[in-house]
Amino acid sequence: MTEPAIELRGISKAFGPVQANRDIDLKVMPGTIHGIIGENGAGKSTLMSILYGFYKADRGTILIKGRETAIPDSQAAIAAGIGMVFQHFKLVQNFTVLENVVLGAEEGAMLRPSLAKARRLLRELADEYELEVDPDETVENLSVGHQQRVEILKALYRQADILILDEPTGVLTPAEADHLFRILRGLRDEGKTIILITHKLREIMDVTDTVSVMRRGEMLDTVGTADTSPEDLAERMVGRKVLLRVDKRPASPGAPVLEVEGLRVVDADGVERLRGIDLQVRAGEILGVAGVAGNGQSALLEVLGGISKATGTVRVNGEGIDLSGTRSDGRTRRARGIAHVPEDRHRLGLILDFAAWENTAFGYHDKAPYSSGAMMDHKAMREDTAAKMERFDVRPPDPNLPAKSFSGGNQQKIVLAREIERNPDLLLIGQPTRGVDIGAIEFIHQRIVELRDAGKAILLVSVELDEIMSLSDRIAVMFDGRIMGERLPAETSEGELGLLMAGMDGAAEGAPAPKAGDPPGTGADPLAEGAA
Amino acid sequence: MPKWADVLLVPLLNLVLALIVSGAVVAYIGENPFDAMRIMVNGAVGSAYGWGYTLFYATNFIFTGLAVAVAFHARLFNIGGEGQAALGGLGVAIVALALPWPHWSLALIACTVSAAAFGAAWAFLPAILQAKRGSHIVITTIMFNFIAAALLNYLLVGPLQGAGMSPETARFPEGAHLPTAYDMASWLGFNRSAPLNVAFLVALAACVAVWFLIWRTRLGYEIRAYGHSEPAAVYAGIDPVRITVIAMLISGGLAGMMAVNAVQGEAERLVLDPVQGAGFIGIAVALMGRSHPFGVLLAAILFGILYQGGAELEFETSVPREMVVVIQALVILFTGALDNMVRDPVGKAFLRFRRAADQSGPKAGTPAE
Numbered sequence: 001m002t003e004p005a006i007e008l009r010g011i012s013k014a015f016g017p018v019q020a021n022r023d024i025d026l027k028v029m030p031g032t033i034h035g036i037i038g039e040n041g042a043g044k045s046t047l048m049s050i051l052y053g054f055y056k057a058d059r060g061t062i063l064i065k066g067r068e069t070a071i072p073d074s075q076a077a078i079a080a081g082i083g084m085v086f087q088h089f090k091l092v093q094n095f096t097v098l099e100n101v102v103l104g105a106e107e108g109a110m111l112r113p114s115l116a117k118a119r120r121l122l123r124e125l126a127d128e129y130e131l132e133v134d135p136d137e138t139v140e141n142l143s144v145g146h147q148q149r150v151e152i153l154k155a156l157y158r159q160a161d162i163l164i165l166d167e168p169t170g171v172l173t174p175a176e177a178d179h180l181f182r183i184l185r186g187l188r189d190e191g192k193t194i195i196l197i198t199h200k201l202r203e204i205m206d207v208t209d210t211v212s213v214m215r216r217g218e219m220l221d222t223v224g225t226a227d228t229s230p231e232d233l234a235e236r237m238v239g240r241k242v243l244l245r246v247d248k249r250p251a252s253p254g255a256p257v258l259e260v261e262g263l264r265v266v267d268a269d270g271v272e273r274l275r276g277i278d279l280q281v282r283a284g285e286i287l288g289v290a291g292v293a294g295n296g297q298s299a300l301l302e303v304l305g306g307i308s309k310a311t312g313t314v315r316v317n318g319e320g321i322d323l324s325g326t327r328s329d330g331r332t333r334r335a336r337g338i339a340h341v342p343e344d345r346h347r348l349g350l351i352l353d354f355a356a357w358e359n360t361a362f363g364y365h366d367k368a369p370y371s372s373g374a375m376m377d378h379k380a381m382r383e384d385t386a387a388k389m390e391r392f393d394v395r396p397p398d399p400n401l402p403a404k405s406f407s408g409g410n411q412q413k414i415v416l417a418r419e420i421e422r423n424p425d426l427l428l429i430g431q432p433t434r435g436v437d438i439g440a441i442e443f444i445h446q447r448i449v450e451l452r453d454a455g456k457a458i459l460l461v462s463v464e465l466d467e468i469m470s471l472s473d474r475i476a477v478m479f480d481g482r483i484m485g486e487r488l489p490a491e492t493s494e495g496e497l498g499l500l501m502a503g504m505d506g507a508a509e510g511a512p513a514p515k516a517g518d519p520p521g522t523g524a525d526p527l528a529e530g531a532a
Numbered sequence: 533m534p535k536w537a538d539v540l541l542v543p544l545l546n547l548v549l550a551l552i553v554s555g556a557v558v559a560y561i562g563e564n565p566f567d568a569m570r571i572m573v574n575g576a577v578g579s580a581y582g583w584g585y586t587l588f589y590a591t592n593f594i595f596t597g598l599a600v601a602v603a604f605h606a607r608l609f610n611i612g613g614e615g616q617a618a619l620g621g622l623g624v625a626i627v628a629l630a631l632p633w634p635h636w637s638l639a640l641i642a643c644t645v646s647a648a649a650f651g652a653a654w655a656f657l658p659a660i661l662q663a664k665r666g667s668h669i670v671i672t673t674i675m676f677n678f679i680a681a682a683l684l685n686y687l688l689v690g691p692l693q694g695a696g697m698s699p700e701t702a703r704f705p706e707g708a709h710l711p712t713a714y715d716m717a718s719w720l721g722f723n724r725s726a727p728l729n730v731a732f733l734v735a736l737a738a739c740v741a742v743w744f745l746i747w748r749t750r751l752g753y754e755i756r757a758y759g760h761s762e763p764a765a766v767y768a769g770i771d772p773v774r775i776t777v778i779a780m781l782i783s784g785g786l787a788g789m790m791a792v793n794a795v796q797g798e799a800e801r802l803v804l805d806p807v808q809g810a811g812f813i814g815i816a817v818a819l820m821g822r823s824h825p826f827g828v829l830l831a832a833i834l835f836g837i838l839y840q841g842g843a844e845l846e847f848e849t850s851v852p853r854e855m856v857v858v859i860q861a862l863v864i865l866f867t868g869a870l871d872n873m874v875r876d877p878v879g880k881a882f883l884r885f886r887r888a889a890d891q892s893g894p895k896a897g898t899p900a901e
Contacts, residue, residue: 016883306769307766307767329766329769329771330766330767330768330769330770331768331770332769333769334769340767347761347763347764348763348764349764349767350764351756351757351760351761351764352760352761353760354756354757354760358753362757362764362768363767363768363769365750365753365768374750374751375748376748376749376750378748
């Protein structure tokens with residue numbers, strides 16, 4: 001029998017009173033793709049950080065290829081042949097691909113020989129594993145998928161034969177994710193060992209050979225992927241049966257709440273982010289906006305949420321909204337009944353250093369009961385937070401903890417509670433379940449559907465096609481700042497949406513993509529007449 | 533790390549380290565460091581005479597420290613306290629000289645308001661340039677320090693010059709004279725010459741007011757939110773221009789109020805350079821005080837001790853004036869710039885300590901069960 005590429009024996013790690021890893025045993029066989037799955041906070045990232053030398057385990061031993069190895073820092077991990085691709089890339093944005101690959105692994109005082117060597121190696125790797133990247137392109141000009149390839153190339157350049165990827169598909173399109181998986185399979189076939197950390201069941205089923213499930217700091221089981229099913233894995237992860245499909249009745253849409261016509265946005269760099277958007281969301285319906293990240297969905301949410309300026313017409317409940325930023329901002333949008341759960345809760349939705357009780361008032365802090373006159377009412381804020389935490393099952397239910405110490409799912413519940421409970425007419429919600437664990441996804445989806453059933457209009461932006469398909473009553477696909485078309489979830493497929501997302505007309509008659517000058521709503525817009 | 537360690541233990545360790553290095557330097561030039569230490573501490577807090585100076589200096593540092601702290605909360609680095617306080621001096625002088633003030637309390641109120649207004653006005657332009665045009669506040673505020681100095685220079689040899697030859701205003705009228713520690717509390721042993729005056733109480737009130745502003749009002753909430761994350765503040769509908777300008781106006785106003793102590797309370801006339809570097813000390817005070825008004829108060833008193841003790845040291849030994857500056861600089865270095873050098877190891881030590889306690893706890897408990 002072959003030696004495991006990595007063997008962990010009795011690894012334990014505590015942060016203060018929190019036991020992040022408890023007696024973890026794990027064997028990863030060489031030449032396999034090994035998935036590690038678990039909810040946020042289950043201890044996956046801690047375990048990998050120990051393996052990569054970021055943390056030191058309190059107890060336990062690490063064996064690399066059968067030999068006990070101490071990994072006090074990441075240099076030692078690299079020396080042991082371990083490479084890591086982080087969720088948030090660690091690239092120098094204004095360096096070229098080549099410079100990034102060589103950075104920290106230069107040989108000698110002069111840069112030129114290292115660069116020449118890296119260029120050769122990059123070309124070989126590109127041929128071998130479909131890892132094509134232009135070595136002279138500056139990283140900031142690369143798409144996210146390409147940046148990730150640079151991270152993988154960095155690890156391979158350092159001669160890693162064990163590659164750890166932490167939630168690698170969170171930022172990728174379905175096509176990019178498929179490409180990544182082809183690369184990973186290629187690497188595996190060459191004998192590399194790959195550890196894939198994810199919370200997405202479909203990825204585990206698609207690409208791994210073996211899967212280990214973690215829950216609350218413990219390693220529960222390791223099973224062959226072929227011997228399990230998504231439902232089975234979900235149940236092991238969460239510890240109870242999980243509903244993977246959203247349970248909802250057909251929508252009964254009412255009057256239009258949000259009407260958008262000819263919306264255009266030009267950003268600070270002069271790039272046109274929105275090129276004439278027309279859409280409509282009616283009371284009691286969820287409009288899902290699908291699209292690859294960076295095709296204008298973020299700009300759409302930010303304009304509607306009062307964060308950035310635009311030209312065009314936006315009406316809410318029939319009344320126009322100032323888009324020039326002079327008479328309207330986030331505060332006045334809220335007063336008009338627009339609530340906004342932003343795509344990036346760390347950057348926009350929360351003040352991470354504020355306590356939970358300060359965050360549940362954020363944006364509404366000038367309203368009762370949070371403040372009266374110039375004073376904040378701390379007691380009312382704390383009580384309100386405690387009540388929201390109970391209703392939204394936020395754990396731990398301690399209003400005094402800073403927002404940054406909650407898991408992703410619980411942070412999202414805090415934002416959602418804040419926005420939903422002000423009873424808005426229109427909810428803008430971006431990436432509702434990004435970085436959120438399975439148990440919380442189910443909960444968040446149910447809240448969104450409940451809000452719809454209460455007769456509210458919901459504009460949902462997500463890069464997860466599954467989510468769009470299962471939540472939306474109508475789907476609009478965005479590409480390059482335009483709406484490519486609208487579909488009903490029952491009458492479309494992921495394949496058709498995927499084509500629209502790539503800028504191809506999904507009608508499949510070879511019709512060219514609509515141009516900026518085309519009248520709004522051309523092509524398939526089954527509700528356009530009814531709504532007009 | 534428990535809060536008390538963060539707020540008290542770490543600054544204390546920083547201070548001890550600074551003193552050890554200072555002691556080594558003093559020993560190197562041939563003086564006994566322990567004697568030097570004793571002279572400094574004795575001179576600063578060993579007598580009512582010493583306290584009369586120490587707290588006077590501390591009053592200056594409280595105002596400038598609070599000024600920096602308020603701006604810090606909005607993540608603005610106001611290093612223009614020097615110029616804003618100088619303009620505050622101008623505001624005090626104009627008001628104090630304008631009327632034959634009937635009672636000091638009226639003069640105190642009027643001069644405080646004027647000093648704050650002048651200081652705030654001096655901070656307004658850098659603030660609006662930062663908010664509207666993105667001109668970096670560090671650059672603009674420090675340049676405004678030079679403009680303030682030049683402006684005072686011009687006024688004090690020109691329009692505002694008093695009867696004498698020296699570049700200063702006339703002496704303020706008797707009615708604008710603030711009660712000193714001797715006037716108010718001679719029973720505590722304060723000397724007639726001690727410059728400590730009623731402005732110290734204004735400074736204490738300012739500490740409370742700033743605490744209330746930052747942690748109890750909606751404006752304070754918005755200032756802190758903006759300081760932690762500008763994009764999130766915009767998302768919430770908080771106007772960055774408004775917060776930048778308001779925070780800088782409050783900051784400049786607090787710096788300007790320093791002049792009530794130094795100009796109205798002590799000099800009783802406006803002289804060239806009425807601030808004497810207190811604007812810059814305020815940065816160290818705010819850093820060491822972790823931008824909290826109570827921390828600023830403690831840090832200001834510490835720097836008051838260093839100032840007064842340093843003067844005594846210079847007076848009583850052969851330690852030169854420059855040495856005293858070195859000691860002050862070492863304290864600033866260790867408490868401000870090298871803060872993390874102590875903070876990280878202390879944090880780790882606490883973690884290890886607590887874990888050891890957690891592990892030994894159950895074992896100790898087992899026999900009883």
